[in-house]
Amino acid sequence: MNKTYHKLAYMKTTPDKDDIFNVLKDTSLQEFGKPVENHLAVNELDDYIEQETQSHAKPPLKTVLNKFKQVPYGFVDLDIEWLVAALFAQKRIYLEKTSQFLSLKKEGAREISNLLTDRREHAKILIDRKELTDPKMIKNVKEVLKDLFGMVNSPNDDDSLMNIFQKESQEKVREIDLLLKEYDVESRYPGKNTLMGSRELLQDVNNINSLREFFKFVSDHKNEFLDNAEDLEPVIHFFNGSQKGIFKNACDLVDLFDKDKNFIEDSKLTAKAKEIKNITEMSSPYSQIQKLPVISDEFKTSHNDILIKKSNPIIKEISTSLTEILGLLNSPELKAEFEVEFTENFTELEEKLKKTQEISAIPGIQTESEILKDKCIDEVEAYQRTIPVPPDDETPKIDIKTIKLKKISSETMITIKDEKDIDEFFESLKTKLKDELGENTIITLRI
Secondary structure, X not given: OOOOOOOHHHOOOOOOHHHHHHHHHOHHHOOOOOOOOOHHHHHHHHHHHHHHHHOOOOOEHHHHHHHHHOOOOOOOHHHHHHHHXXXXXXXXXXXXXXXXXXXXXXXXXXXXXXXXXXXXXXXXXXXXEOOOOOHHHHHHHHHHHHHHHOOOOOOOOHXXXXXXXXXXXXXXXXXXXXXXXXXXXXXXXXXXXXXXXHHHHHHHHHOOOOHHHHHHHHHHOHHHHHHHHHHHHHHHHHHHOOHHHHHHHHHHHHHHHHHHHHHOOOHHHHHHHHHXXXXXXXXXXXXXXXXXXXXHHHHHHHHHHHHHHHXXXXXXXXXXXXXXXXXXXXXXXXXXXXXXXXXXXXXXXXXXXHHOOOOOHHHHHHHHHHHHHHHHHHHHHHHHHHOOOOOOOOOOOOEEEEEEHHHHOOOOOOOOOOHHHHHHHHHHHHHHHXXXXXXXXXXXXXX
């Protein structure tokens, strides 16, 4: 028996499931090549896996079990599972399941122990030889960790570096996702392309499961990561500091000017709006944002001056219209019916004008005032027509009409070359007014 299974003695212990778990959680083993008990058997398994790797094969655990149960080893399942666990704990091999690399930091010693001792999993677990990571690649990853994530002190262990890098990348992606939501509020905020590019790069590195592929990817994209770190810094500062609020206020002023521009003749205000817009349209405006508060204040001052200048005449018009309307209420009955309502309507319109920040809204409020005045006059005249005449009053009932000049003048513009044109215009008005003038009618003509 000893001659047939002459390597059976390489196993000095008879491990059980608890021993497999213990060897996986033994942190003293987590140095590449550190001596371990049953080292002859461990080295035999290590040599076999290296041979398979050189043949570009990743033997399943099931194949390894079958191999080492045969001559010249004669190991039992728990022996072989312990040997695999020892190599894995020493970081001399990879364990892969369904294209995902297992890790003591992610899965934990207990779960990996259960996988190794579960016969149903043996065909699913592949074993691959782990190679020493190039020190230059480790240096590259540490440099990116420092510049992109601000991690000055990072471990030299390649597994730990990968875990830390991916953990920081996932956190940075979550941060970027929160910042990208800001563009739903204001699409003109700068830096969106930078954030999207950074997110894509970080997601790519997060999706890597192989240690070898991870270090190669970071090394190949080192310059891109470092450029990314430089580009990201001002974007994150923009959102986390005061620049976002300043920029948003500037964008609101640009929107205000765009609404009002057709009603603005002031060159100073137009120039300030252009200055603000030039900064908000820069792809990288961060160094210029400090100028916006002063320019914005100058814009607001000029805009407010124009707003007041254009509003004041309309406020007077509204006040005059109300006075005229109230003048029509020449009886206690009319005052009781309309005075409160009309006063409230014109007061509300005046407040609307005083509160508006849009120059473009002023002509609309002026038109609204005219329409309100016409409506009030129509209501008064309609009400007067409903007032019954006393039976003994033989005085003819007077029909009062209020007519706007533009209603009876179909032309929106006329050309006058001589006195004859004037006579013809007035003759046309006279004819139309006669048509409106019935018996016992009084016409009030509004210009």
